[in-house]
Amino acid sequence: MLLVVPLLLFVGVTFLAPLGMMLLRSVHDPVVADALPETLGVLAEWDGEGLPPEAAYETIARELTRAREERTLGQVAGRVNRVESGMRSLFTRTARGLPEVTERPWREVMVELDEAWGQPAVWNAVRATGQRFTARHYLNAVDMQRLPDGSVARQPEERRIYLSLMWRTLWVSGAITVLCLLLGYPIAHLIAHSPPRRANLLLLLVLVPFWTSLLVRTTAWIVLLQTQGVLNDILVAIGLIGDDGRLTMIYNMTGTIVAMTHVLLPFMVLPLYSVMRAIPPRYMDAAASLGATPTQAFRRVYWPQTLPGVGAGSLLVFILAIGYYITPALVGGSSGQLISNMVAYHMQTSLNWGLAGALGGIMLAGVFVLYVLYDRLVGIERLSLS
């Protein structure tokens, strides 16, 4: 038993802790709270209607200047910008233009710098991002938002993208699973009921792609499918399409589905194969001798026995498809992107790490449910590798 401890600790530190950190980020963000503590203190008293008191202007002017000096202004401005767009440039511009001291009321000075300071929206945004713990990112991830009055509402039409992206990811993963099943079932059957030598040879045809680098396989599909690629060349050469009628098969959803089906097919074939191999041929013989047609025999005798393999393969393919990133990123163009690509976008480009964490959290929850389901149906320790 103690033998398990080192690994458990290792996985805990190197893998589970990072996941935890990611999830923590989806609900916890202290940047604004740390940078503008006094302003937030003043705003706590404010009712959210009209403009906050002069004290708020005075403290935020001081705290913005300090943030600029401490080089944290960019982070603060970036956070507030996520709630109310335009805030990043407002903050940086304001901090650049603020005088050190002034005789006039700060409100006047700041509104003069930018009239946005004369509107409650800025202040609501500051107050919203000032919470250390927030459900904002999860709301955002399901296309909802919290209004200044505290109520929850749907995002405006043009900002609703995540739910539809989640649906897209689910149906694409589903389609890929079905495709893998349709393509994988017959060949698993063929391999399982071939004589050993031929079976081994055929199995190699499944295992070679399985072991080949994912990037190599994705490259292969680019080579095959692009407009000037091998497949189009063949179609033109045999006269099926004209040279100007070349098909667009990549950098869109088609590319994503084709390449991912190829990548995931072995994960379907291998569990199916191992289940089918265990089915004795005499069952089918018995069915036939009792007068069943091959179709009947297949439907009533063979198919039910392969269901564990169908379930294992389908779940595995589906789980893996949901989390796929590389293949859609390389061959998906803009229409073939999945939810993982959005997580990557918020991690690397928009730097909305809280939202990336929330989208990741939702994905994790989904995968967790499927994982438990897999455990119940198949048993995780029986995850078949080949």
Added chain:
Amino acid sequence: MSILNSTGGTRQVPVPVGRYAYLTFCALVFLFLVAPILVIVPLSFNAEPYFTFTEGMLRFDAEAYSLRWYREIVENEEWRRSLVNSLTIGISATVLATVLGTLAALGLANAHMPARRLVTGLLISPMVTPVIIAAAGMFFFYSSIGLGQTHLGLILAHTALGIPFVVITVTATLAGFDNNLTRAAASLGAGPVRTFRKVQLPLIAPGVLSGGLFAFATSFDEVVVVLFMAGVEQRTIPRQMWAGIREQISPAILAVATFLIGFAVLLLFAVEWLRRRNGSAPSRR
């Protein structure tokens, strides 16, 4: 021999049409599986910077083929460095994952192991967790403990990703292991360490090695974590390929791909060979 023969249906009612349709379909699926990989190999010898077969290549004109892309990658310092990185990271992660994973699998095989299901679930979770989420979390976590952009950070990350494979294969091997052997060894006065070395290890060695190969293949092919965590100094072969595919596909990528295909075939044969040696292991199922 095919489906209908073995199902017995054809003996009375031969339906060759259905059978041929079925065989053709299977042939097409196999083609779908291997053709993309096979297409890459000849194209990597293209003398022109294109991704498609030139007329010369189709005529088997010797002039149309060349090793220029292979020369290019061999002479390129970045590719050389990435190979070194891939090997150091891959081998170190494999060693770590194999040692820790084997120990854990032995522990899990113990009949008195509490919460076995939960523990197994945790240990295998890196395999099914969407790697983008793991990579994102690792980026924050490893940066915060000063291991961002280091080889060590990547080694630890890849070890975590490789562990499930070791745990699964070794567990599978152990499931076919007769515990009476250890008991016999113990009754003959062997200590636990000695029992492990003399009795268990020789029997599970093939499982351990193939788990290690899986772990190595995982690290060697991993790109998402590398994308998030590696600086220029830690770039691996897949990272280098990623940049190549995203930015400028030159047939040099195909040369690397061909090399990786050869490598995959080698790994595959190694694992298959180990599996044969370990005939009783249920991982064959």
Added chain:
Amino acid sequence: MTRRRELRVRHSGLPGLAALLAIVCAGALQGAYAQSLTTVSWGGSYGRAVNEGINIPFTAETGIRINVEDYNGGLAQIRAQVDVGNIHWDVVDLEIADAVRGCDEGLLELIDVASMPPGADGTPAEDDFTPDSRTECGVGAVYWSTVYAYNSENIPGEKPATMADFFDLDRFPVRRAMRRVPQVNLEFALIADGVPLDEVYAVLDTPEGLNRAFRKLETIKDEVIWWEAGAQPPQMLADGEVVMSTAYNGRIFNAQVLENQPFVIVWDGQLLDVGQIGIVAGTPRLEAALEYVAFASRAEQQAAVGRRISYSPTRRSGAPLVTTHVETGVDMAPHLPASPGNVDRALRYDWQWWVDNQDELNERFSAWLAR
């Protein structure tokens, strides 16, 4: 028996493993002892020009090793590094709007232009750099431009000649490529929609104008492939993946002269811009980074880059040094964006406008793309 032998083999492997781990640790520490600097540039043929014109001579002169990393613009990677406090980039070749925003946000070090070396003719640096190429945290690198180009072999009949043609699906029903960012594309869309050059930014500054630009982009969206790296457009044009594409003018030039590609640049509506070199705030290698920036901004070095790719120096004293293309001897002048004939219908990039609007438009643009 064989089993036992195998066991022994595995045993003898242990010291080997220890040695291997030692090597790995040594490798992990490798970065620490050699004085090196990570410079970030735009890859492809521009990256090569910078490497040959600046990096190699810099290493020869100072002994400081340069690691080159490629990126495709934007502040995200710098923000991420500063945010998590793990800085591994030192010097970055930036778009000017990013240099200004990065400066405001504290992502870049301040650079005093007066500390830069004097011009080739001895002019002090502050007078030698053109005024529009100087910002608080950046030193001017090169003048460059975004244009669109087409592969003349793949357009049989009438050739496109104006920005409007790029957006004309009826006359040119072909696939085209554009950079996957809002900037430049929105300007191009308005120019194509008939907005006079000097009113483009005034129109963009209104909500209706922005909508108009997006609507214009929408008309060709289905036929557009989005590129990120500057090396992609010449590649896609050569492969025939697209027939026309927006591109950095120098990339097209290099494909023309070095690979004899039948590409034609349409200068109509080109967007003139200036690049900046900046230093990531908080880099532990600040001194070496400053040394690099000073070296890179020498007139001779700027010209060395300009003789390898058709971008012109930001130093007045550097301009006359750009004579012919180093490898082919082609006269550079006709290929520079600011040359007469090319510059007739050019728009100057209003980086100030983009400083204020970039984040918002990045967001809107990516949402628009995802739909």
